[in-house]
Amino acid sequence: MNSKYFKNKKAIAAPMLALLLLAGSCKKFTDLQPNNQFSETSAFSSADRVSLAVTGVYSAMQAGAYTDGTNRGYPFGAANVCQGEARGEDFIAVPSFFLITYQGDYDATTANNTAMWTTLYAGINRANVVIKGVQGAVAAGTISAAVGAAYEGECRFLRALAYHELLIHFAKPYSDDPSALGVPLQLTAVTGSPDVPAASQVQRSTVAQCYTQILADLDFAETNLPAVPAIKITHASKGAAIALKTRIKLHMKDWAGVIAEGAKLGTGTVSATYTSPIGSYALTASPDGPFASVGANYSNPESIFSIENNTNRNSGTNGSISTMFTKAPGRGLMVISPIIYDAPFWTANDLRRTLLTTTDNRYWYTSKYKDPATFTDANPIIRYAEVLLNVAEAYSRTAALSANAFSLLNAVRNRSVTAAADRFASIASFATANDLTQAILNERRIEFLGEGRRWSDIHRLVTDPVFSTGGIPSKPSSANATFATYTIGKPYAGARSVAAIPYTGGAASYKFIWPIPVVETNANPVLAAQQNPGY
Template identity: 25%
Template sequence: MNKIKYVYLLALIAVMFSCEDAYNIDQPGRLTADAAFQTVDDLELGLLAVYNQWDLTPEISLAANFCDEVAVGFDSGGQGFALYDFVMNAASASAFDFWVRNFRVNNRATLVLEAANLVDGSEDQDRYNNILAQLHFIRAYANFEMLLYFSPDPQDDSTLAVPVIDFVAPTDIQPSRDTTGALWDYINSDVSAALNLSTVQSDPRFVSTDAINALRARMALTRGNNPQAESLATQLLGTYGLANTTQYQNMWLDIDNTEVILKLERTLNDSYDGQVNTGSVNTGGGWAGSVFAFVTATLAGSPYFEMDRSVFDALDPADVRYDVNVAPTSIISPDYPNDPDPINNDILVIQKYPGSEGRPLMNDLKVFRASEMLLIAAEARARQGNLTGAATLIKQLRDARFGTAQPLPAYGSQQEAIGAILDERKIELVYEGHRYKDLKRSGVDGNRGVDRDPIACTLQSGACTLPASDYRFTLPIPVVEINANPGIAAQQNPGY
């Protein structure tokens, strides 16, 4: 489906979800499920409405601002200062967004899945099944995201996660938190259904069997099932391969999909065509590049966040990731540690999202890429004691990014290997929303935490480091939920 048709279909489905959150109110003229969804075409429109709720900019914002990917920009107006200073509580935008947004996705996917029971798909069975597969997947993705952010320990089934809502819920529901184990069961059930129903092997624009397996690989690494994580990730890496240096640059201009397993398309005049809520994890949707700049990914484009020096210092100018991430208009101090005015003499402009279709800062959002699969396989190998195997994969990634053969790393211990893999993830997946989750999962094991450049962060507030064991690597139950559901307050996460 091309982007123009996608926008047109989204306009058609607005009425279907205009009242979908008021299930226990009988409104005159309200479009009920049996009236709204009568054909497979109707289900596809409902699926597109669910896709339209799926956004990665909150993850990008949280990983960048809370962790060690950005520094406060020279053109800052105070955006994001609290999160940069590690302020996290039940009233934080982070808690609100990840809770409300993902429950909304869960709710709307469930509505369409239940409506599908009323539709006869026998005359177009493959298409009908594939629609259901995508709905199950998106619902699983939303709940997996909530597990990662709200469960204190995704590997401990007895810890509390979020309520499991596997039905169309009324607005007055007041659920308690279910266990991490119960949420895993819900997610796994959806993933299994998606895998069984999927009829498309590969499609970078929509959920396919390959995307389902990519999620399974990410889940297996999170769960500690390292053999499965390695197996799934290795299979996908063999299918997609790594982009060469030209393909890699073109991927961030949205004109090459060599290593893209799944992405969320963003196009002119869609509901995400606009600036995000700047400096907030509750972005409201918008251009990914506007998480960092107001106008363009250039020095003149008013960057309110800049690249943290810890990222810049890890990038080699011979590495294509340098060209992708560091805008050529940046001002680079030749003697940064001794520079008397680093704020004005060292301005590292982020250009991972330069824009596409003539729209600055607007780019497709990459959900799964082959390089992430390589890094999953490398970490899984390291955790199984195969340090040489892990090093071989890291060399493979670096060879692709430099365009020439690179030295084989040598790891003396599992902790050293995991730490080095986290370092590689930091520059490969920077500004894609992974850093917060990576440090929570593996920071303690790899002896890594938030570690910002001390010069830039000291000029701001002195909030330069944070261990991965800190309680703030789990989000609090938001105050909006506590106000509507007072009983859940007693189940607040530790530290809040």
């Protein structure tokens, strides 16, 4: 990425208990490597400083401190993608950082799941601190009410994103039991010792209460954010808030809600092509469009919201997306599993095989991430393709062989499946609505391969009466997956030495959900009494 896009500016700092969270500034791209700090009292004393404080929330979400204090891309710089794939079956973790996650060997002291909890809450607190400061700046006349509402909308969008990530790892699915324990809702700023006693007594809200708060944050963001932000893709927007709501409502099985939100982004009527009236989002002509070259994932019409990494601020050798997923010169620690590579529903001539995968004649890798040298690939949080498939599934769940669902599925699929013989010729290609829904679910696994979405789908579908994942499937180890096991169209029948983790029944079923970290339960006796069963 061209260095002219970066400009060092000042930053602020605000403590959350023992954590120091930094805020950066922005020019054309976000400067995620600040070089100065402001005191808490002066951080919101001018319009420029308020702007820098808001950028600091993105910085916290991109790179909170790992358990050893280093930047490993937690929570959203890269780690959510690595963890989301390592928890599923469509990637294999080569022995190293994410093997514990892949094998289900974690406990309440394990670094990977502990880091997700602590950095997500650090980012949430950063958002809370800035919301409080922004509201104070509006009251003082430092910024206008409209500017303040937009800044608060950015913070609340990021807070909603963080809370949903916590829920899919540390709580039961909404679709199973909305009244089950969710995660603690910390909605006020913790900036020093006076705030600590109250913060250390916050108990877990229910899953339903957490989803209600997430939607409230996203509704506020939708109302107050611009359709096109000054910095596209890596800053929150009205369209990003709506797009994320289609995901949230999908987890709630609120099919009508998914359809209503998607309609705002142009999915309400059958079309040969789809374009959003908000933000002008559209699919790129080729499936590699959002990933075609270094920097492309910062400037394409399909990426709705991504987390920036840049040459000054990234997860480096031990954590970046490109390092983890890319063959040499990357480290190649996350490799495509023959489970998905061999799946008959992934046709041999699908362009996503030729354009978005590569091999070293030992494993197959995703090639979505192009910069293992300087680690500048953005983390693709949500794309227009997901909106289309979210809405397609909602339509397929609510109508017998929905023409809308069929059209939305084909919009995503047919840009990659170009041979007429491999395409779904008409709605008559499906005998039932369930067959159409299954095709949409299959498409998600191919389209978002290497983007961390697999765990999210395993979690939300685990109790589905028709499409249940049953839990975390059994998987092959990296030793099981020899090059000969990658056979297109012939289902993988090799060894699966990593045992399944069922959602219910069986000694290991409690491991479907992660434990609250011991560093948290030691500090908060209320949460110690609300630990997830089995830990």
